[in-house]
Amino acid sequence: MGVTGTGKTTVGRLLAERLGVPFADADDLHPPANIAKMSRGTPLEDADRWPWLDAVGRWAAARGDTGVVVGCSALKRSYRDRLRAAAGRSPGGLFFLHLHGDPALLTARLTGRRGHFMPPALLASQLAVLEPLEPDEAGAELDVSAGPAVLAARAAAAVHPG
Numbered sequence: 166m167g168v169t170g171t172g173k174t175t176v177g178r179l180l181a182e183r184l185g186v187p188f189a190d191a192d193d194l195h196p197p198a199n200i201a202k203m204s205r206g207t208p209l210e211d212a213d214r215w216p217w218l219d220a221v222g223r224w225a226a227a228r229g230d231t232g233v234v235v236g237c238s239a240l241k242r243s244y245r246d247r248l249r250a251a252a253g254r255s256p257g258g259l260f261f262l263h264l265h266g267d268p269a270l271l272t273a274r275l276t277g278r279r280g281h282f283m284p285p286a287l288l289a290s291q292l293a294v295l296e297p298l299e300p301d302e303a304g305a306e307l308d309v310s311a312g313p314a315v316l317a318a319r320a321a322a323a324v325h326p327g
């Protein structure tokens with residue numbers, strides 16, 4: 166989880182490789198209308214996100230026995246609750262790695278990214294709605310100033326301590 170540009174796709178793929186499990190980028194599960202809306206520079210609203218979160222949760226539920234890694238913004242507590250419900254998991258049943266970083270660093274990374282529909286200007290709207298993990302949610306926080314391989318190793322250690 167995390168706002169745009171935190172590396173959910175980049176680090177998530179590496180983590181899935183390390184763990185030997187399937188990876189999904191939630192961006193690939195958006196309905197076309199959501200992609201069109203973000204491409205125009207308009208932030209999504211709750212109503213846009215509910216069916217998408219259900220699709221993400223269903224994707225995970227369909228592969229639940231193997232374990233999966235999903236890169237999904239999951240910005241609000243209510244979105245994470247929706248994901249848990251759609252995936253058929255208890256509050257402890259999905260582990261959320263919250264990737265976070267200095268907004269200036271995220272802006273620089275987004276500005277350097279090529280071939281992606283998400284305008285860097287939408288970062289501010291995502292930071293405005295972000296709700297960090299609450300104490301009863303299984304998960305961990307990762308500062309993204311390190312490189313992708315280091316972050317993937319830290320993520321793996323957080324998911325499987327010891």
Ligand SMILES: Nc1ncnc2c1ncn2[C@@H]1O[C@H](COP(=O)(O)OP(=O)(O)OP(=O)(O)O)[C@@H](O)[C@H]1O
Nearest residue numbers: 168169170171172173174175274278283311312313
């Ligand atoms: N730890 C990192 N160090 C340096 N560059 C990174 C790191 N993580 C990601 N990047 C780069 O930052 C940009 C954003 O990364 P990425 O697309 O993985 O983020 P994202 O969270 O999936 O974004 P979005 O929510 O918009 O899909 C990419 O160009 C990526 O190569």
Ligand SMILES: O=C(O)[C@H](O)[C@@H](O)[C@H](O)[C@H](O)CO
Nearest residue numbers: 168169192209214238239283
């Ligand atoms: O919840 C949201 O506002 C959206 O899902 C975004 O997170 C985008 O999908 C992503 O940031 C673009 O890559």
